[in-house]
Structures are given as C-alpha cells and as structure tokens.
Amino acid sequence: MALSFHVRSNSFPSRQHPQATHVDEQLSRLRSSKETTTASSSSICQRLSNLQDLHDSLDKMLRLSITQQTLSQEQIEMILDGSIKILDLCNVSKDGLSQMKESLKEIESILRRKRGDLSAEIKKYLASRKSLKKSFQKVLKNLKTGHNKNKESLAVFGEAEAVTVSLFECMFTFMSGTKSCGKWSLVSKIMSQNKAACEDAENEFTRVDLECQSEKSLKIEDVQNLNSCIEDLEDGIELLSKSLIKYRVSILNI
Structure with missing residues (x-):
C-alpha cells in the first residue's frame, strides 16, 4: 500500500517524504508478521518491539x-484518542501480568523449598487468572464495538492504530490460554471470533493453567518459564508505552 495523507488541500506534494516511506515499510512488515507468524511469546515480543519502532517513526x-x-x-483529535486507547491497553496488560507474577512468586517459592500451603497459593493464582480473563473479556468487547470507526480518513495513523490493537487482541488471547478456558467459555468464544486470534496451541500460560488443575503435576520449570515469559512481555509493553507517550506529546504539541 502506498502511504498517503488525506488532506484538506490538493497542493500536497505527490512525492513521498523518506520518513513516510520508512513508516510504510514498517507497517508492511507488521502486517506480514501478523498473517504468517504463529503466535508465541517470542513472536509477540518481537511484534511489540516492531511496534515500538513504528511509533518512534510516527513520532518523527x-x-x-x-x-x-x-x-x-x-484528524489530530482522532489520532490523540487512538493513542489514549492504546496506552490503556498497555496498562491493562501490565496490571494483569503484574498480578500473575506476584501469585507465581509464592508458588515457585513453595515448590523450591518443598514446604508451605501450595493448594492455597494455587487457588489464589487461579482466582487471579479468572479476574484477568474477565478484564480481557471487557476490553475485547469494547475493542469490537469501536473497531474501524472513521479510521479510513486517517491513512497511515489509522492503520498503525489498527495493527497495534490487533497485536493486543492476539496477546490477550495468548495470555488467556485458550485450551484451559472451559470455565470462561464466553471469553473463549469472543476470542475465537477475532480474525487476529492466536492458534489454540499450548503455551506457557496454558501449560501452567492445566498443571494447576492437578496440583501434583505442577512443575517448577514450567512456573519459571512462565515467569520469564511474563517478564519479557512486561519489558516489551513498557518500552512500547514509553514510545507511545513520546508520540502522544508530539500530537499535543501540534
């Protein structure tokens, strides 16, 4: 897709600015990775990094x-509204991951020391997971309601927002662990309808969810792997948030 601005005047130069060409190339890579890459913690982290680069370029x-x-x-106001929505998605993600990490910390400690009330901590963890999925359910409903509203007039900025929102939809599905969503069938249904939803494959979140259903099968290695996955996602979201804040400041300065 050739990058263009929908503008108020026909006097805009036909030749693209190099920075605009660079943004268009980044968007093409993100669209391609969304269509061809199977969802995994590493692929999501890579896309978060690519989105950080994209918003740095949009800021320029x-x-x-x-x-x-x-x-x-x-248009400026619409771009500003979009940046707020994405920052809200970052905050929802960070809050959910932080709650999970806190619960996993106690579980890992008990498994390592081989003493403590593991059953009680698992119940806390599963309660945290249930709350997390409900939060994601609410967010996904809101995203579905406002999807593509008036974005055609924003050209590259609207597409950047759409690509970013699509990643968060995929990430929420991934973090919810679709194979273990029996008790939250509504969440699974909403997520399965989303075109950007990740494949129903076992991942770090799903694996620990399943093991928690049978306490004796819970492995410390899987808990540690999930902790590592959460930290990687947290780092990626934090860096994206910082780029979004800079991007938002530039919008406000216009």
Missing part, C-alpha cells in the same frame, strides 16, 4: 512541518 513524522500542515484538527 509528526514533527515534520509538512505533516502538521496537512492534518486537520479533527
């Missing part, structure tokens, strides 16, 4: 005088 584009001259006030 917004600083260009030609960009500021061609965006209408309505």
Whole structure:
C-alpha cells in the first residue's frame, strides 16, 4: 500500500517524504508478521518491539512541518484518542501480568523449598487468572464495538492504530490460554471470533493453567518459564508505552 495523507488541500506534494516511506515499510512488515507468524511469546515480543519502532517513526513524522500542515484538527483529535486507547491497553496488560507474577512468586517459592500451603497459593493464582480473563473479556468487547470507526480518513495513523490493537487482541488471547478456558467459555468464544486470534496451541500460560488443575503435576520449570515469559512481555509493553507517550506529546504539541 502506498502511504498517503488525506488532506484538506490538493497542493500536497505527490512525492513521498523518506520518513513516510520508512513508516510504510514498517507497517508492511507488521502486517506480514501478523498473517504468517504463529503466535508465541517470542513472536509477540518481537511484534511489540516492531511496534515500538513504528511509533518512534510516527513520532518523527509528526514533527515534520509538512505533516502538521496537512492534518486537520479533527484528524489530530482522532489520532490523540487512538493513542489514549492504546496506552490503556498497555496498562491493562501490565496490571494483569503484574498480578500473575506476584501469585507465581509464592508458588515457585513453595515448590523450591518443598514446604508451605501450595493448594492455597494455587487457588489464589487461579482466582487471579479468572479476574484477568474477565478484564480481557471487557476490553475485547469494547475493542469490537469501536473497531474501524472513521479510521479510513486517517491513512497511515489509522492503520498503525489498527495493527497495534490487533497485536493486543492476539496477546490477550495468548495470555488467556485458550485450551484451559472451559470455565470462561464466553471469553473463549469472543476470542475465537477475532480474525487476529492466536492458534489454540499450548503455551506457557496454558501449560501452567492445566498443571494447576492437578496440583501434583505442577512443575517448577514450567512456573519459571512462565515467569520469564511474563517478564519479557512486561519489558516489551513498557518500552512500547514509553514510545507511545513520546508520540502522544508530539500530537499535543501540534
């Protein structure tokens, strides 16, 4: 797709600015990775990194005088609203991951020391998981309601928002562990309807969920792997959040 701005004047130069070309290339890579890459913790972290780079590039584009001259006030406000929505998604993700990590810390300690009330900690962990899935259910419903609303007029900025939201939809599905969602069938149904939903394959989250159903099968190695996965996701989301904040400041400065 050739990158373009929908502008108020027909005097915008036909030749693309190099920064605009760079953003278009990044979007193409993100679209391609979404369509061809099987969801895994490593692929999601890579896409988070790519989104960080994309928003850094969008931030540079917004600083260009030609960009500021061609965006209408309505478009600027829509871009600003989109940035708030994505930051909210980052915060929901970080809060959920932080709760899970805290619960897993106690479970790992008991498994390592071989003493303590493992059953009680597993119950706390599963309760945390249930709360997390409910939060994701609410977020996904809101995303479905507002999807693609007036985004066609925003060209590259609207597409960047859509690609970013798509990743969070996939990440929420991945973190929910679709194979262990029997008690939360509504969440599974919503997620399975999403075109960007991850495959129903066992991952770090699903594996520990399943093992928690049978306390004796819970392995410390799987708990540690899940902790490592959570930390990687937290790092990726935190870096993306920082890029989004810079991007948002540039929007406010126009």
